[in-house]
Amino acid sequence: MFWKKHLTSHVNMLVKDGVDNFKRTLGHNYINFLNKSPASIHFKSQLDLWKIHGSTDVFQIDSDAPGSIGLKADLEHFNTAKIDDPDTWNVYQFLVSLMWEYTILIDEHKVLPRLLEPLYGNPLRIRRGPRLITQDLSHSVSEYSLIKSKTGIQDNIRVLEIGSGYxxxxxxxxxxxxxxxxxxxxxxxxxxxQNYMHNIMPNLKYFDFRPIDNFESVQQEFEQADVCFMSADQISLLPDKYFDLAINVCSLMEMKMETIDYYLKQIGRTTTGYFYTKQWTHQNNLQDQIQLTKDDYPIPRDWTKLADRVDPAFARLFEQVWKIR
Known part of the structure; x- marks a missing residue:
């Protein structure tokens, strides 16, 4: 029920507003949270971080009017305020600026000044000077910084992301x-x-999604590709001990326990390095009548925990980094 309802909503958003606008629709169902009130826990988390950096640059923002595209979701438990509502838009802009400033503080490897938000997908236009700033870039750099600081892993690695979003x-x-x-x-x-990566990085070699009977039939093309797209049921075809890092952001928490256990075993089989996970501290799946807490995940006993923290950007999420054997 949970996934059926979500997927129907996601398809409806893409049909209604098109893939060219997915960062204003579908993107808000991933990690780009839309808050309509300064009383939200997300906004309060950012205000707490403001006390750390104390920067007045958070007020140095400019933006283009968002227009009428951007109904967050047609689901009962999601905020359905339109982003073009003036109060929602003001809160969202300030939230993004607060997140951006904190990310500058923790970005030891100076990724943020170098990594630009692609315009494909029509992101909301919020700027710090001439620079487009986004919640998605802040989340990505924050996640990367934690992984890097706890593992020391180099950048020229093989990465597996389960539930990779856009x-x-x-x-x-x-x-x-x-x-x-x-x-x-x-x-x-x-x-x-697949459409997004082809558009923003057209010079890479891609292994596009297709039905696969066995890995050997596509192994050469797979090995030559920079980026590969695979469906969830194809993960069992991936080779053993192939990846240096596995990632899951906010999708294990949406699965049944036997499915979570399956994916963790696949991560353990395919990955020899590290696993990064970010999930709700408490997930209440009303559709499937499943409740899941941080301590319920069946992490293999021979994995070593390297990091365990509340997500600085949003106190309802936790982040962990694990060494796999």
Missing amino acids: GRLAHLYKFLGAKKYVMVDISPAIIVA
Whole structure:
């Protein structure tokens, strides 16, 4: 029920406003949270971080009117305020600026000044001077910074992302020189991601999604590709001990326990390095009558926890980094 309802909503958004506007519709169902009130926990988290950096640059923002595109979701438990509502837009702009300033503070590797938000997908136009600033870039750099600081892993690595969304982390890691990035997701996300990466990084070699009977039949093309797109049921075809880093952001929490266990075992089989996870601290799946807490994930006992923190950007999320054996 949970996934059926979500996928129907996602398809409806793409049909209604088009893939060219997915950062204003579908993107708000991933990690780009739309808040309509300064009383939200997300906004309060950013105000707490403001006390750390204390920068007045958060007020130095400019923007274009968002227009009428951007109904967040047609789901009962999601905020359905339109982003062109003046109060919602003012809160959102200030939230993005607060997040951006904190990300500057923690960005030890100076990724943020080098990585630009692609215009494909029609992101909301919020600027700091001439620079477009976005919530998605802030999340990506924050996640990368935690992984880098806790593992010391180099950038020229092989990455597996399960539940890869539209490709925001794939964009970052390929920009920084990742050897290979494999994106595993369900439709329509995997199709949106494939279209996105082809548009923003057209010079890369791609292994596009297609039905696969066995890995040997596509191995040569797979090995030659910089970025690969695969469906969730194809993860079992991937080779053993192939990846240096596995990532899951906010999708394990939406699965049943047996499915979570399956994916963690696949990560353990395919990855020899590290696993980064970000999930709700408490997930209440009303449709499937499943409740999941931070301590419920069946992490293998021989993995070593390197990091465990509340997400600085949003206190309802936790982040962990694990060493795989």
